[in-house]
Amino acid sequence: MAEPRHALKANKTCDVKGCASEAERSISGGAAKEAELKVDEGMKRVHLCKEHYREYKKLSKKERELETLGR
Template identity: 45%
Template sequence: MEKICDVSGCNEERFKTVPADLARKAFSLKSDKTKVHLCKAHYKEYKKKTKQDRDIEKMGWE
């Protein structure tokens, strides 16, 4: 079984796994898991949309 992207309406093959809470800020997701799979295009968009949140999380300023 081929794994596909967890973004609603996308049927591309998965590329990366990311935390679902950050991915929900950028996309509407198919599942309520703690980690989700994104295709290459959605992963690139995810990185752009969540850069500030990820930087804050790395610094421990949640």
């Protein structure tokens, strides 16, 4: 929403609640929800730090359908 015009990628922080690490990746809000990450509802993009991205990948292994959508 109220993002600075020239948001620097390096300044993004992880969107998981209680985490203040630097974000390295972003995933879709739906994917974050599927992986049951603690993020705000209704987010289109969710930024994750390295650690949470790893966690997301682990958790989302069962939810592979998301990646194969669009067939």
